[in-house]
Amino acid sequence: MRWNAVPCTPGPGLLSEGPVWDRNRGELLWVDITAGLVHRGVLVEREDGSGLPDVAPLTTFSLDRHVGAVAPRASGGLVAAAGTDFLNLTETGERSLIVTPVEDGDGVRRRMNDAKCDPRGRLLAGTMTYDLTEEAGSLYRLDPDGTVVTLLDSVTISNGLGWSPDGRLFYFADSPTRRVDVFDYDTAAGTLSGRRPFAGFGEGEEPDGLAVDIEGRVWVAVWGAGEVRAFTPEGEPYGVVEVPAAHVTSCAFAGPDLDVLVITTATEGRSSEQLRDEPDAGRLFVCRPDATGLPVPPFADGPAPASLFDTTAQEQQEIPS
Numbered sequence: 001m002r003w004n005a006v007p008c009t010p011g012p013g014l015l016s017e018g019p020v021w022d023r024n025r026g027e028l029l030w031v032d033i034t035a036g037l038v039h040r041g042v043l044v045e046r047e048d049g050s051g052l053p054d055v056a057p058l059t060t061f062s063l064d065r066h067v068g069a070v071a072p073r074a075s076g077g078l079v080a081a082a083g084t085d086f087l088n089l090t091e092t093g094e095r096s097l098i099v100t101p102v103e104d105g106d107g108v109r110r111r112m113n114d115a116k117c118d119p120r121g122r123l124l125a126g127t128m129t130y131d132l133t134e135e136a137g138s139l140y141r142l143d144p145d146g147t148v149v150t151l152l153d154s155v156t157i158s159n160g161l162g163w164s165p166d167g168r169l170f171y172f173a174d175s176p177t178r179r180v181d182v183f184d185y186d187t188a189a190g191t192l193s194g195r196r197p198f199a200g201f202g203e204g205e206e207p208d209g210l211a212v213d214i215e216g217r218v219w220v221a222v223w224g225a226g227e228v229r230a231f232t233p234e235g236e237p238y239g240v241v242e243v244p245a246a247h248v249t250s251c252a253f254a255g256p257d258l259d260v261l262v263i264t265t266a267t268e269g270r271s272s273e274q275l276r277d278e279p280d281a282g283r284l285f286v287c288r289p290d291a292t293g294l295p296v297p298p299f300a301d302g303p304a305p306a307s308l309f310d311t312t313a314q315e316q317q318e319i320p321s
Contacts, residue, residue, distance in 0.1 A: 001230075001238065001239035001240075001289075001290075002239065002240050002241075002242065003239065003240075003241045003242070003287045003288075003289045004241070004242050004287065005228075005241050005242065005243045005244075005261075005263050005285035005286060005287040006050065006052055006285060006286060006287065007244075007280040007283045007284070007285050008054050008055040008283060008284040008285065008286060009054050009055060009056060009057065010039065010041060010055055010057045010283065010284055011282075011283070012265075012267055012280070012281060012282025012283045013032035013035060013037070013264075013266070013267070013282045013283075014032055014033075014034045014035050014266065014267055014268050014282065015032060015033040015034045015035070015249065015266045015267075015268045016030060016031070016032055016249060016264040016265060016266060016282055016283070016284065017030065017031055017032070017033050017068070017069065017114070017209065017249045017250050017264050017266075018030055018031045018033075018068065018069035018070065018114065018115070018209070018250060018264070019209075019250055019251065019252040019254070019262045019263075019264050019284070020069075020070070020071060020072070020116070020252055020296055021252060021253065021254040021255070021258065021262075021293075021295075021296065022040075022072045022298075023295055023296075024072065024298070025072075026042065026256065027040050027041065027042050027058065028040070028041045028042065028043065028055060028254050028262060029070055029071075029072070029078070030262075030264055030284065031067045031068070031069060031070060032067075033066050033067060033068055033113075034066055034268060035062075036062050036063040036064065036065055036066055036067055036082075037060055037061070037062055037063075037067070038060065038061055038062075038063065038067060038070055038078070038080070038089070038093065039057060039059070039060050040057075040058045040059045040060075041055045041056055041057045041058050042055070042056050042058060043055060043056075043254065043255050043260065044056045051288070052260075052286050052287065052288060053255065053260055053286060054286075055262070055284050055286070059091075061092060061093030062093065063080070063082055063093065063095070065082050065083035065085075065111075066082065066083060066111050066112075067080055067081070067082040067083075067112075068080075068081040068082060068111065068112035068113045068114060068115055068125065069081050069112070069113075069114055069115035069116070069125065070089065070115075071115065071116065071117050071123060071296075071298065071299050072298040072299065073088070073298055073299045073301050073302070074121065074298045074299060074300050074301055074302035075301045075302035076091075076302075077089055077090050077091060078090075078091075079098070079123055079142070079299040079301070080095070081112035081113075081115040081123070081125035082112055083111060083112065084100055084101075084102035084110060084111065084112065084127075085097055085098070085099070085100045085102075085112075086098040086099050086100075086101065086123070086125070086142050086148070098142070098146055099142070099146050099148055101140050101142075101148040101150075102127055102138075106136075108129050108131075108133055108136050109129060109130045109131070110127045110128065110129050110130070110136070110137065111127065111128065111129075111130065112125055112126075112127055113125075113126050113127060113128050113137075113157065113158050113159060114126060114158060114159045114160065114161055114208075114209055114250070115161070116161040116162065116296065117296060117297050117298065117299055117300075118141075118163060118167075118170075118185075118187070118190060118297075119163055119167040119187050119297065120187055120188075120190065120297075120300065121144065121297045121298060121299055121300025122141050122142060122143050122144065122190050122299075122300065123141070123142040123299050124139060124140070124141050124142075124151070124161055125139070125140055125142065125158075126138065126139040126140070126152075126155055126158020126159070126161075127139075127140075127155070127158055128155075128156065128157040128158060132156065132157070132176075133156075134156050134176070135153075135154040135155065135156055136156070137155040137156060137157065137158050138150050138151075138152060138153050138155055138158070139151045139152035139155055139158050139172070141190050142299075143190070144299065144300045144301045149190070151191070151192050152172075152192070155174050156174055156175070156176045156177075157174060157175040157176055157206075158172075158174065159172075159173040159174070159175045159207065159208050159209060159210075160172055160173030160175075160180055160207050160208065160209055160210040160220065161209075161210070162210045162211060162212040162218065163185060163212060163294070164212060164216050164233070165212070165214055165215075165216050165294060167185065167187040168184065168185055168187070169182050169183070169184065169185060170182065170183045170184075170185035170192060171198060171210055171212065171218055173206075173207040173208065173210065173220070175206040175207060175208060175223065176206065178200060178201040178202070178203075178205060178206060178207070179197055179198075179199070179200050179201065179207070180197075180198045180199045180207050180210065180218065180220060180231075181195050181196065181197055181198055182195075182196060182197075182198040182235075183195050197235075198218070198231070198235045199218070199220065199229075199231045199235050201222060201225075202225075204224045204225075205222050205223070205224045205225045206222070206223040206224055207220050207221070207222060207223075208220070208221040208222065208223045208248065208249050208250055209221045209249060209250025209251060209252075209264070210250075210251065211251050211252050211253055211261070211293055211294075212293070212294050213253065213291040213292055213293050213294065214291075214292050214293070214294055215233075215291070216232075216233035217230050217231060217232055217233065217238055217291065218230065218231045218233075219241075219251055219261065219289075219291075220251075221248040221249055221250045221251050221263065221264070222248055223246075223247050223248060223249065223266075224246055224247065225246070225248065226242065226243050226244065226245060226246045226248060227240050227241060227242060227243060227248060228240070228241040228243065228248060228251050228261070228263055229241075230289070230291075239289065241261065241263065241287050241289055243263055243265060243285055244278060244280055244285075245265035245266075245278045245280060245281035245282070245283070245285075246270065246274070246278065246281070247265055247266040247267075247268065247269055247270060247281065248263060248264075248265050249264045249265060249266050250263070250264045251263045251264070252293070252296075253291070253292065253293020253294070254293075257292065258292050258293040258294070258295065259288055259291070259292050259293070260286055260287075260288055261286065261287050261288070261289050261291070261293075262284060262285075262286055263284065263285040263286070263287070264284060265280075265281055265282055265283060265284075265285065266281065266282055267281045267282040
């Protein structure tokens with residue numbers, strides 16, 4: 001199956017990334033990593049009769065560092081993986097430090113990259129180095145009480161975080177390996193085990209951010225390919241969303257029904273000549289790929305939400321396994 005994504009109103013970013021649907025506010029969040037920007041917008045009706053929504057920008061604020069990703073907090077505001085820190089952010093961008101898990105004592109400069117909340121509202125976030133030193137990054141888990149646990153070491157570019165509908169599988173991409181891996185995930189303990197390959201990619205292609213739908217299909221943004229590729233729960237190809245920008249960075253299901261796939265792209269790494277052929281590179285794109293996404297919980301720094309993917313919640317929400 002194939003679909004075509006169309007560009008949205010917000011202007012192009014350098015490295016647009018990390019889309020996440022804030023379901024409590026009915027708004028979309030995304031970041032421009034290297035510009036240090038955090039954006040918020042809403043889905044609005046498009047006037048071209050396509051039936052697809054557009055994204056109308058609401059607010060933007062700037063941080064004094066690169067920002068890998070943000071997530072809504074249950075208590076209000078946002079949690080950010082930015083620079084080498086985990087931060088609390090207010091809606092206006094005022095910030096306070098939660099913890100600094102990244103140590104640069106070896107002289108290698110690192111930054112946070114992709115981040116996402118697990119089914120119990122803990123934030124998983126990974127790192128990379130600025131010079132792309134191999135296996136110098138890590139994957140961390142930030143618990144609501146501020147405790148940080150290292151889940152993986154020897155990571156080059158941490159990307160592609162997502163969980164299966166029952167929460168028992170975790171999808172992860174170390175982008176230069178050109179592979180998405182899958183782990184067994186203990187939702188109670190927040191731990192990983194049993195790493196194995198899930199899906200591979202070709203020369204010049206790197207898996208970046210990803211999203212999972214209620215059927216367990218995994219939708220992977222492919223940097224260098226101008227595509228989002230969907231795979232069945234068994235890792236077999238299911239479909240392709242074509243994006244008119246080579247550097248596709250991430251995707252997320254958005255909207256009240258979680259049936260709109262929002263896709264982020266980048267201008268970073270493209271030459272002036274290449275960008276002339278990709279006038280919408282760096283923008284947000286949308287499509288409706290006949291799929292419904294899983295809800296992403298907020299960071300559980302308020303009253304702890306029930307897991308969206310434990311047995312009880314699964315029965316209540318009628319999420320198929």
